[in-house]
Amino acid sequence: MMLEKLTELLKGLHPEADIENEDGLIDNGILNSFDIVTIIAEVDDMFDVKIPASEIVPENFNSVRALSDLVERISEEF
Amino acid sequence: MLFTSWSFIFFIILLTCVNYILPVRYRWILFLISSLFFYALSGVAGLIYLSAAALIIWVLALVIEDRRNKGRDELKTVLADASSDEKKAYRQKIKKSIGVVRFAGILMLVALLFVFKYSKSLFPSLFDEGSGDGFLRFAVPMGISFYTLSAIGYLADVSNNKYGAEKNPLKLALYLSFFPALVQGPIARFGELKDTLFEPAPFDGGKVMEAALRIAWGYFKKIIVADRIAAAVAVLQKDPGTYTGMYSFLLIVFYTVQIYADFTGGIDITIGTAKALGVRLAENFDHPFFSRTLDEYWRRWHMSMGSWFRDYVFYPVSASKALLKVAKASRKRLGDGFGRRLPVYISTLLTWALTGIWHGTTVNFLVWGLLNGIFIIIGTEIDPLSRKLHERHEGLRDNTAFRFLQASRTVALTAALRLFDLAPDPMTTVKRFISIFTVSNAGEVLGGGFSALGLSVYDLVIIAAGIAVMFAVSFMNRDMSVYEKLRKRGFIYPVIAFALLIVAVIIFGAYGTGYDASQFIYNQF
Structure with a gap:
């Protein structure tokens, strides 16, 4: 469910990219800092989860799977 | 104790010897004692504040960790069978209380920095500077700008669960005060530094040789190039009314050479000194003058500062509630x-304003910071144009002449912006800059102007040769350090290079009559 929603969000930002299979969204320069801010705002809206600044590292945004793991982890931690 | 003094050289040789006699687990104590000694030489009062800062963050980090642990226990025991909504509410509560502690700590650190660094220029009437008007009198504690950033970073990282809180307050005090990095950075992160600082590497002759070479290279840049050109920069800087036109252009060039040689040289000495003791500090420069864009330049010049402001200002501001609100509203109104881009631009400008203010107490630094932010934003806005250009002319990106052009543009832009460092009133700088295009005095400058600046032909030749050597070494350093390259040829080569550097510093160093090895520029920030 979460994975699907996030995939949809990223597809909306970059329709040209192969979001489901891409594992270098940051490393390959697909997502930039503008996208990151949009994603953080949307995730806050959709799941009521605030991604803290300390989690803004390439590993967490390189794939939709990593992003979904991140959101899941944050909602369990403090 | 200045880096460029015999006592400092004697100090590090002695320390290196004692260091390797001690068992590894006691070496950090030696580092702490020598750092406190180094610090005390510049004023015992500063030491009190440094200890206070260390104590504050030590306590607060432990409080944060304690709250987190208690929260975890509570969730596993009392709240084990609670509903997920209840658990969520509880998590929010703990998060909030951790946030309050972190906020209090950062506020305290920033307030202390503000009092020590900025109050004198904002409220001069409160201070007794010999006139008997005010009642306050204190000196700015050495390195306060740098260790305040380290302390804030530590507190933020612990509260974000990046690593656990340090149990030993003395180790935390060492992290803040480690003397090679105290006066001008690099601003090392606790997570990166703790292992190498508390358990330094065992003796390795090659590493010590590499360290010695690095330190000698730092002296080469500082004493031969930076200090020789410093007098001319000072003359030009002091009198913006007389030195216009071509002189302003010379000031831009000279100051760029000076700050590069001074700051990178200082960092060479810092990293070399730490290496001699078995401590690995991260690099602070990555061939900044080869950068294609301003944005890239700031990822390669004073990297530890740039990344600090990115991680602890830019990202938190970008992910803050207020900015996310702006982001949603601006997307709705201004489109995709x-x-x-607007919210990111807002945090970019805010980050750069703070970076400017961090550098100095006068308004010119704020202007310098904002202009950097504005030029980065302009760069982003015209990015689609440059993309089109590259689509039309494939291969241009890797064309050597084009790369050279881009790097020159970046160097010119950063050099011109840096002019703001040199006068507290930004208008002076603007006038200075405009005069380059309106005042034609090239004939006067070339016909004797250099000697008026205190530069003889001999000085100019040495400076030019120094720049050529710096450029050559920087170029050779791109893929592998020059030390490694020399070492591969045989152990004798680094030794020869070291001896040559020392001889060069002794013969060509700038020591005139009444010579006073000058402070490093970055000590004042």
Whole structure:
């Protein structure tokens, strides 16, 4: 469910990219800092989860799977 | 104790010897004692504040960790069978209380920095500077700008669960005060530094040789190039009314050479000194003058500062509630293009304003910071144009002449912006800059102007040769350090290079009559 929603969000930002299979969204320069801010705002809206600044590292945004793991982890931690 | 003094050289040789006699687990104590000694030489009062800062963050980090642990226990025991909503509410509560502690700590650190660094220029009437008017009198504690950033970073990282809180307050005091990095950075992160600082590497002759070479290279840049050109910069800087036109252009060039040689040289000495003791500090420069864009330049010049402001200002501001609100509103109103970029631009400007203020107490630094932010934003806005250009002319990106052009543009832009460092009133700088295009005095400058600046032909030749050597070494350093390259040829080569550097510093160093090895520029920030 979460994975699907996030995939949809990223597809909306970059329709040209192969979001489901891409594992270098940051490393390959697909997502930039503008996208990151949009994603953080949307995730806050959709799941009521605030991604803290300390989690803004390439590993967490390189794939939709990593992003979904991140959101899941944050909602369990403090 | 200045880096460029015999006592400092004697100090590090002695320390290196004692260091390797001690068992590894006691070496950090030696580092702490020598750092406190180094610090005390510049004023015992500063030491009190440094200890206070260390104590504050030590206690607060432990409080944060304690709250987190208690929260975890509570969730596993009392709240084990609670509903997920209840658990969520509890998590929010703990998060909030951790946030309050972190906020209090950062506020305290910033307030202390503000009092020590900024109050004198904002409220001069409160201070007794010999006139008997005010009642306050204190000196700015050495390195306060740098260790305040380290302390804030530590507190933020612990509260974000990046690593656990340090149990030993003395180790935390060492992290803040480690003397090679105290006066001008690099601003090392606790997570990166703790292992190498508390358990330094065992003796390795090659590493010590590499360290010695690095230190000698730092002296080469500082004493031969930076200090020789410093007098001319000072003359030009002091009198903006007389030195206009071509002189302003010379000031831009000279100051760029000076700050590069001074700051990178200082960092060479810092990293070399730490290496001699078995401590690995991260690099602070990555061939900044080869950068294609301003944005890239700031990822390669004073990297530890840039990344600090990115991680602890830019990202937190970008992810803050207020900015996310702005982001949603601006997307709705301004669309997916500019509407999506606007919030990032706001945090970019805010980050750069703070970076400017961090550098100095006068308004010129704020202007310098904002202009950097504005030029980065302009760069982003015209990015689609440059993309089109590259689509039309494939291969241009890797064309050597084009790369050279881009790097020159970046160097010119950063050099011109840096002019703001040199006068507290930004208008002076603007006038200075405009005069380059309106005042034609090239004939006067070339016909004897250099000697008026205190530069003889001999000085100019040495400076030019020094720049050529710096450029050559920087170029050779791109893929592998020059030390490694020399070492591969045989152990004798680094030794020869070291001896040559020392001889060069002794013969060509700038020591005139009444010579006073000058402070490093970055000590004042």
